[in-house]
Amino acid sequence: MKSVKNLVRSSRGFSLVEVMIVIALIAVAGTFVTGQLYNRMNEGYQTTAKTQMNGFKQMLEDYRRYCGIYPTSGQGLEALIAKPTAAPECPNYPAAGFLAEGKLPTDPWGTAYQYESADEGKSYVITSLGGDRRENGEGFDRDIKSNE
Numbered sequence: 001m002k003s004v005k006n007l008v009r010s011s012r013g014f015s016l017v018e019v020m021i022v023i024a025l026i027a028v029a030g031t032f033v034t035g036q037l038y039n040r041m042n043e044g045y046q047t048t049a050k051t052q053m054n055g056f057k058q059m060l061e062d063y064r065r066y067c068g069i070y071p072t073s074g075q076g077l078e079a080l081i082a083k084p085t086a087a088p089e090c091p092n093y094p095a096a097g098f099l100a101e102g103k104l105p106t107d108p109w110g111t112a113y114q115y116e117s118a119d120e121g122k123s124y125v126i127t128s129l130g131g132d133r134r135e136n137g138e139g140f141d142r143d144i145k146s147n148e
Contacts, residue, residue, distance in 0.1 A: 042131065042140040045108035049128040052105055053146045056080075056113070056126050059098045066092045069121035076115045077104055077126070088121070107144075109133060 059080050064070050067090035071079035074086055081102055083093040106112055107128040114127040125147050132141035 039140075045131065046140070046144060048108045049144045052107065053113070053126050053128070053144070057146060060124065062098050063090075066090060066094065070117055070124050071115070072121055073115065073117045075117075077113060080104070 056077065060070055063080060067088075069088055071077070071084065072086070072088070075084040078084075079090075080098040081104060082097060084090060104112070109129075109131055111129050111133050114129070115124060116127070117124045125145055127146070128144040129135060130137045130141045130143050134141075135143060137143060
Protein backbone atom coordinates (compact mmCIF):
# COMPACT_ATOMS: atom_id res chain seq x y z
CA MET A 1 0.00 0.00 0.00
CA LYS A 2 2.90 2.34 0.73
CA SER A 3 4.21 1.93 -2.78
CA VAL A 4 0.90 3.14 -4.28
CA LYS A 5 0.94 6.23 -2.05
CA ASN A 6 4.53 6.94 -3.02
CA LEU A 7 3.62 6.53 -6.68
CA VAL A 8 0.73 8.97 -6.38
CA ARG A 9 2.91 11.53 -4.60
CA SER A 10 5.72 11.25 -7.14
CA SER A 11 3.47 11.71 -10.20
CA ARG A 12 2.39 15.31 -9.86
CA GLY A 13 2.22 16.19 -13.60
CA PHE A 14 4.47 17.82 -16.14
CA SER A 15 6.83 20.63 -15.34
CA LEU A 16 6.52 23.97 -17.11
CA VAL A 17 9.72 23.26 -19.06
CA GLU A 18 8.33 19.97 -20.39
CA VAL A 19 5.09 21.64 -21.49
CA MET A 20 7.02 24.44 -23.23
CA ILE A 21 9.20 21.92 -25.07
CA VAL A 22 6.13 20.06 -26.35
CA ILE A 23 4.50 23.32 -27.49
CA ALA A 24 7.71 24.34 -29.30
CA LEU A 25 7.90 20.97 -31.08
CA ILE A 26 4.27 21.24 -32.18
CA ALA A 27 4.87 24.78 -33.48
CA VAL A 28 7.92 23.69 -35.48
CA ALA A 29 6.04 20.72 -36.96
CA GLY A 30 3.05 22.96 -37.77
CA THR A 31 5.27 25.46 -39.57
CA PHE A 32 6.80 22.70 -41.69
CA VAL A 33 3.42 21.16 -42.56
CA THR A 34 1.91 24.56 -43.42
CA GLY A 35 4.82 25.35 -45.74
CA GLN A 36 4.45 22.01 -47.50
CA LEU A 37 0.69 22.50 -47.91
CA TYR A 38 1.26 25.97 -49.37
CA ASN A 39 3.78 24.56 -51.87
CA ARG A 40 1.47 21.70 -52.88
CA MET A 41 -1.46 24.10 -53.31
CA ASN A 42 0.58 26.36 -55.60
CA GLU A 43 1.89 23.39 -57.58
CA GLY A 44 -1.74 22.35 -58.03
CA TYR A 45 -2.65 25.82 -59.31
CA GLN A 46 0.19 25.69 -61.84
CA THR A 47 -0.84 22.22 -63.00
CA THR A 48 -4.45 23.39 -63.37
CA ALA A 49 -3.35 26.38 -65.47
CA LYS A 50 -1.31 24.11 -67.76
CA THR A 51 -4.23 21.70 -68.09
CA GLN A 52 -6.61 24.54 -69.00
CA MET A 53 -4.09 25.80 -71.56
CA ASN A 54 -3.96 22.34 -73.12
CA GLY A 55 -7.75 22.49 -73.42
CA PHE A 56 -7.47 25.87 -75.14
CA LYS A 57 -4.84 24.41 -77.49
CA GLN A 58 -7.25 21.66 -78.57
CA MET A 59 -10.03 24.17 -79.16
CA LEU A 60 -7.68 26.47 -81.09
CA GLU A 61 -6.68 23.54 -83.31
CA ASP A 62 -10.38 22.94 -84.01
CA TYR A 63 -10.76 26.65 -84.77
CA ARG A 64 -7.83 26.47 -87.20
CA ARG A 65 -9.36 23.43 -88.94
CA TYR A 66 -12.65 25.27 -89.43
CA CYS A 67 -11.23 28.70 -90.22
CA GLY A 68 -7.81 27.99 -91.73
CA ILE A 69 -6.05 30.29 -89.26
CA TYR A 70 -5.80 30.88 -85.51
CA PRO A 71 -7.72 33.84 -84.07
CA THR A 72 -5.92 37.17 -84.25
CA SER A 73 -4.74 38.90 -81.07
CA GLY A 74 -7.69 41.27 -81.43
CA GLN A 75 -10.17 38.39 -81.66
CA GLY A 76 -8.49 36.61 -78.76
CA LEU A 77 -9.83 33.55 -76.99
CA GLU A 78 -13.33 35.06 -77.26
CA ALA A 79 -13.29 33.69 -80.82
CA LEU A 80 -13.82 30.26 -79.24
CA ILE A 81 -17.22 31.24 -77.84
CA ALA A 82 -18.56 33.73 -80.41
CA LYS A 83 -18.03 34.10 -84.14
CA PRO A 84 -15.53 36.89 -84.79
CA THR A 85 -16.92 39.91 -86.62
CA ALA A 86 -13.52 41.42 -87.43
CA ALA A 87 -11.35 40.17 -90.27
CA PRO A 88 -10.32 37.53 -90.93
CA GLU A 89 -13.79 36.06 -90.74
CA CYS A 90 -14.54 32.37 -90.41
CA PRO A 91 -17.31 31.30 -92.80
CA ASN A 92 -17.39 27.74 -91.39
CA TYR A 93 -17.73 28.80 -87.75
CA PRO A 94 -19.99 26.31 -85.91
CA ALA A 95 -23.21 27.70 -84.46
CA ALA A 96 -22.37 26.46 -80.94
CA GLY A 97 -18.82 27.81 -81.03
CA PHE A 98 -15.91 25.76 -79.76
CA LEU A 99 -16.47 26.01 -76.01
CA ALA A 100 -19.57 24.21 -74.76
CA GLU A 101 -19.95 26.33 -71.61
CA GLY A 102 -20.13 29.54 -73.63
CA LYS A 103 -17.85 31.24 -71.08
CA LEU A 104 -14.07 31.41 -70.95
CA PRO A 105 -12.57 29.98 -67.77
CA THR A 106 -10.19 32.11 -65.74
CA ASP A 107 -6.85 30.85 -64.49
CA PRO A 108 -6.70 29.30 -60.99
CA TRP A 109 -5.93 32.74 -59.52
CA GLY A 110 -9.10 34.26 -61.03
CA THR A 111 -7.41 36.22 -63.83
CA ALA A 112 -8.32 36.02 -67.53
CA TYR A 113 -5.87 34.18 -69.74
CA GLN A 114 -4.00 36.39 -72.20
CA TYR A 115 -3.84 35.40 -75.87
CA GLU A 116 -1.41 36.71 -78.44
CA SER A 117 -1.31 35.64 -82.08
CA ALA A 118 1.86 35.90 -84.16
CA ASP A 119 3.00 35.24 -87.72
CA GLU A 120 -0.31 36.41 -89.21
CA GLY A 121 -2.34 33.84 -87.30
CA LYS A 122 0.06 30.91 -87.79
CA SER A 123 1.09 30.67 -84.13
CA TYR A 124 -0.03 31.92 -80.74
CA VAL A 125 0.87 32.08 -77.05
CA ILE A 126 -1.56 31.79 -74.14
CA THR A 127 -0.34 33.28 -70.86
CA SER A 128 -1.43 33.04 -67.23
CA LEU A 129 0.07 35.78 -65.09
CA GLY A 130 0.49 33.44 -62.13
CA GLY A 131 -0.21 34.03 -58.47
CA ASP A 132 0.86 37.68 -58.41
CA ARG A 133 -1.42 38.53 -61.38
CA ARG A 134 1.38 40.63 -62.90
CA GLU A 135 3.88 40.00 -65.66
CA ASN A 136 7.27 38.43 -64.96
CA GLY A 137 6.85 37.00 -61.48
CA GLU A 138 9.23 34.51 -59.90
CA GLY A 139 8.71 31.14 -58.23
CA PHE A 140 5.03 30.35 -57.85
CA ASP A 141 4.22 33.86 -59.12
CA ARG A 142 5.95 33.33 -62.47
CA ASP A 143 4.00 33.61 -65.71
CA ILE A 144 2.90 30.33 -67.27
CA LYS A 145 3.01 30.25 -71.07
CA SER A 146 1.51 27.70 -73.43
CA ASN A 147 4.71 27.43 -75.47
CA GLU A 148 6.93 26.41 -72.53
